[in-house]
Amino acid sequence: MKENIIIKDARGNNLKNISIEIPKNKIVLITGVSGSGKSTLAFDTIYAEGQRRYVESLSAYARQFLQMMQKPEVSRIDGLSPAIAIDQKTVSKNPRSTVGTITEIYDYIRLLYARIGIPYSPATGKPISKQTSTEIIKKVRNLKVGTKILILAPIAKSKKGEFKNEFAKFQKKGFQRVFVNKKLYNIDEVPKLDKNKKHDIDIVIDRLIISKTLENRLADSIELCLNISKGLVYIYHVETKELEIFSSNFSCPISGFSLEEIEPRIFSFNSPQGACIDCDGLGESNFFDPELLIPNKNLSISEGAIKIWEKGINRYYRKILNQLNTQINLPLDIPFKQIDKKIIDILLYGSEEIFIEELQFKRFYKSKLIPFKGLLYLLQKHYNFIKDSWLKDDFDKYRVSKVCEKCNGYRLNPKSLSVRVLEKNIGEICNFSIEKLFNWFDKCQDRLKGSNKIIASPILKEILNRIKFLRDVGLDYLTLNRKSSTLSGGESQRIRLASQIGSGLTGVIYVLDEPSIGLHQKDNSRLLKTLYKLRDLGNSVIVVEHDEEAISAADYIIDIGPLAGVHGGEVVAKGNLKEVLKNQDSLTAQYLTGIKKISVPKKRRIIEKKKSLEFHGITTNNLKNINVKFPVGIFCCVTGVSGSGKSSLIIDTIYPALYNKLNNSNKQSGSFNKIIGDHYFDKIVNITQSPIGRTPRSNPATYTGTFTPIRDWFALLPEAKARGYKAGRFSFNTSGGRCESCSGDGVKKVEMHFLSDIYVKCEECDGSRYNQETLEIKYNKKNISDILNLSVEEALDFFKVIPNINNKLKMLNKVGLGYISIGQSATTLSGGEAQRIKIAKELSKKATGKTLYILDEPTTGLHFDDVKKLINVLQELVNSGNTVLVIEHNLDVIKSADWIVDLGKDGGINGGEIIAQGPPEKIVKVKESYTGKYLLKHLS
Structure with a gap:
């Protein structure tokens, strides 16, 4: 087996025929400025070919279920093994997907509860056990010889009725005595019962005196009792008047609460046996909020x-309002706040006394009147019928x-939640943080006794291993019931990383995209230890990363550059850290050695104490008032560290609350008491x-508004005027100037069935997007398609004499995007x-x-040099009088x-507090601040 991955002539995107040998079973870090070609080498070349070869080795049947990568632009790659990419995409948008399900920890917990869990009666709080008929017979037979007992079969517990038919039925079967409300009667002498009162009725199956010769009769009586009462046996001690209760089912003899066999499926919120019937296993209910509807x-x-009708009321709802106007005098033309509260309640929640025409979603139906259940109900019914996602979003x-x-x-029903292990039900432990969960399961091993300990031991081992991996990647603040859709890209990536370590695979190439994103410096060392574990299992770990600590910890470094776009795509430096640092051509090495650096501002802005934005009493998620x-x-x-409450503060509270204030809007915001300033x-x-943009048609030129003046300019050219072409002629989104064969996409999709779909250049327009007549209009020898293929830098030079185009392009160049083409598809960015x-x-x-700009970790994907440019741009926004609010871990930005507002001290329930507020020089003096500790050396 080759010891290196050998790449010959990689030329995808901007790579310039790179040939390189990458050591296997090492941590290989690829770095370089944004747009230099790092991801093209790591993901579009190494991972794509490794995954493609593996999938090709499978049967045609298996291949149809797997996504197959396109063959990368490379002459040859040797030494490859199956590749797994761990990127920053959100794991799942499915509301049923949780941290517990995607890590499989919840599957093992379900198994644990099914094997050693004990059900408890919700009514009495006492444990419920079940016994076989043999066990019940044995316990009764072991009573003291001479003990007088009655074997009773309960047929009614706190149940209303006269029970005449029941008494007659059992009398016919030969039963002579019955307990009614704890009094013994002959079955034909029971007094008339009040049918409106609840009664307890127990049939006397047998009267016995315990003796050694009682075996057969006792067994027959117990079996008969179990059949009549459906699993319950009451043993009434005649002399002491005590009652012993036995059950062959998991059922509470007092409340009647019962549970079927305890199996893993009853703890699944995705199965009918386990899911809560009210929320269908989602854990939350969604409903129309009157405050949002009527802001x-x-x-x-x-x-x-x-507000949902601000653009007009449709015919059905107009009819409803008119009917309400007639029946309850609902006023339509006075301010809503002046309408009588009783009328508003009827409008929103309905009334059994008001009748309206039924809402139907069929073309042909017979109109009928039904009780009015309220506007909220009608909107929910309408919502349930909607199929289009864009309309549902509205x-x-x-x-x-x-x-x-x-x-x-x-998410689970009461029966599932009645089962406990060491006094905790499965819902409660899934609400624990990962850290607390680890400690709880660790103590389980000591607290469990006897057979339960033996049964639980292998299950606990699997659970603890998986939880430990989550701790090691800095996710100890998460809970198992956290929805996957709420995880950040970095959290999703680290969860997949932890899962891969748990899988124990060897001989695999792992390709990771900036695993340090979202991590505080405090947690970096734990992440690096995780990467070491992955390597030590016998895997090759290829990481695209810019973090200084990660670069220093790598076994082998590849620096791609020297710059971005057409100025990049080359291997500038390679080798271990010492070898790379000696390379003076490497921009990365220049920053690591201090030749280049991001300086601390010589002078900070003066803080006007009386001029501030304040929020009081914030309690969103884990924020502690x-x-x-x-x-x-x-x-x-x-x-602050991951999970300390940064996003809860800024993204979930401050942004929507202030947006609502400024725009009279109704975004859902976190909880707070008041806002000042x-x-x-x-x-x-x-x-x-x-x-x-969501489609390939969106690009930097269209988004920034640069393409509009470009199209206008082309429409003003003499040849365009002579032909009568307007600006719309140069749009690839509308008919007229675009190529109709590919509808202006420039490519056509070809379905390959057992292989991945491929996109081929449109033969009609040769990928230009436009028809021949449109392409004949040229400015400085370039047509509209040529313009879209220009990089930002090239376009700047090309349009240098046209200010309204040039000014917009300058801004793209200023933020470090001079390398992207102005017509580059949004989906590739x-x-x-x-x-x-x-x-x-x-x-x-x-x-x-007077603008407040909010950015969440803007340094994602940025090299030291890119970060320097970003800081300059953010400072420029502030110099214009605006306020910039950034969530960030990068110490150069901080x-x-x-x-600075530093949250913590830790994540989850141990976070949510303000550790320090003030300028950086003040933060470093606060001992409790993790940020201050790491920031200190960067200020010197």
């Missing part, structure tokens, strides 16, 4: 007070979710890393690139000086901020 009560219904703006009251958010202050007109940074802003912008395009768009707008 402005100064408007009348006709003026759009009910309705979702008026819906909120709350924890299901039936299951308390545990905190009060936070952000001075206005400066560069603020929010720091919102009048200092006229706009708030959350610059996220979400794509700038990284999250960091998308975010910087959005920053460029904001920079090109006319500044109001040291450049004017004000």
Whole structure:
């Protein structure tokens, strides 16, 4: 087996025929500026070919279920083994997917509860056990010889009725005595019972005196009793008047609560046997919120007070309003706040006394009147019928979710939650943080006794191993019931990393994309130990990374550059850390050795104490009733370990709350008491890393508005004027100028069935997107398709004499995106690139000086040199009078901020507090601040 992965002439994207040998079974770190070609080498070449070869080796039947990668542009790769990519994409958007299910920890916990769990009666709080008929007979037979007993079969427990038919039926079968409400009667002498009162009735099956010769009669009587009472046996001691209860089922003899066989499936919230019937196993209920539906009560219904109808009321709802107007005098033309509360309640929640025409979603139906159940009910019915996701998204703006009251958010039904292990049900332990969960299961091994300990031992070993892996990658603040869809890209990646270690695979190539994203410096060492474990199992670990600590810890480093785009795509340096540091051509080495650096600002901005944005009493998620202050007109940074509450504070609370204030909107925000200083802003912008468009048609030129003046310019050219072409002629989204064969995409998809679908260049337009007539219009020898293929740098030079185009391109270049083509598909851009395009768009707008910009980890995917450019851009936004609020772990960004809010001290329940607030120089003096500890050496 080859000891190296040998790559010959890799030329994908901007790679310039790279040939390199990469050592196997090592941690290999690929670094370089954004756009230099790192991901192309790691993911589009090494991973793509490794995965493609593995899938090709499978049968045609198996291949149809697997996504197959396109063959990379490379002459030859030797020494490859199966490859697994662990990127930063969210694991699943399925609301049923949780941290517990994707790590398989929950499967083992379900097994544990099924094997050693004990059910408890919700009514009495006492454990419920079941016994076989043999065990019951043995216990009764072991009573003291001479003991007088009655064997009773309960047929009614706290049940209303006269029970005449029951008494007659049992009398016919030969039974002579019966207990009614704890009194013994001959069955034909029972007094008439009040049918409206509850009664307890037990049939006397047999009267016995315990003796050694009783075996057969006792067995027959117990079996008969179990059949009549469906699994219950009451043993009544005649002399002491005590009652012993036995059950062959998991059932409570007092309340009647019963449980079928305890199996793993009853603990699954994805199965009918386990799921809570109210929330269908989701743990939360979604409903239309009146406050979101009617945010402005100064408007009348006709003026759009009910916001979902602000663009017009459809015919059915108009008919409903008219009917309500007739029946309860619902006023449509006065401010909503002046409408009588009783009428509002009927409008929203309905009344059995009001009848309306039934809402139908069929073309042909017979109209019929039904009781009016309220507007909220009708909207929910309408929502359930909607199939289009975009329309559901529109309705979702008026819906909120709350924890299901039936299951308390545990997702399971009462029967499943009645089963406990060491006094805890499965829902309670899934609410523990990973750290607390590890300690609880660790103690389980000591607290369990006898056969339960033997049964649980192998299951606990698997659970503890998997939980430990999650701890090791810095996720000890998560809970198992956390929805996968709420995880960040970095958290999702580290969960998959932990799962891979748990799988124990060897001989695999793992390709990771910036695993340190979202991690505080405090947790970096634990992550690196995890990578070492993966390597030591006998795997090759290839990491695309920029973190200084990770670079220093790697076995082998490959620096791609020297710059981005057409100026990159080469191997600038390779080898161990010492070898790379000696290379003076390496931009990475220059920053690591201090030749180049990001300097601490010589002078920080003056803080105006009276001019600040304040939020008081924030309790969102794990935030502990905190009060936070952000001075206005400066560069603020929010720091803290993973899970400390940074996103809860900024993304879940401050952004939606201030947005609602400024825009009279109804975004759902976290919980807080009051806001002060919102009048200092006229706009708030959350610059996220979400794509700038959902389709390949979106690109930097269209998003930033650069393409509009370009099309206008082409429409002004003499040849275009002579032909009567307007600006729309140069759009690839509309008919006229585009190629109709590929609808302006430039490529056509070919389905390959057992192989991956491939995209081939459109033969009609040769990938240009436009028809021949449109391409004949040229400016400086370039047609509209040529323009879209220009990089930002090239386009800047090309349009240097056209200010309204050049100015927009300057901003893209300023944020470090000079290497991307202006027509590059939005779907091929990284999250960091998308975010910087959005920053460029904001920079090109006319500044109001009263905007609050929010960015969540903008250094994702950025090299030291890119970070330097980003800081300059953020400082420029602040210099225009705006306020910039950044969530960040990068110490170069943190040291450049004017004000820091440090949350912690740790994550989860141990976080949610403000450890320190103030300038960086103040933060480093706070002993409790982890951020201050690591920041100190960067300030010197």
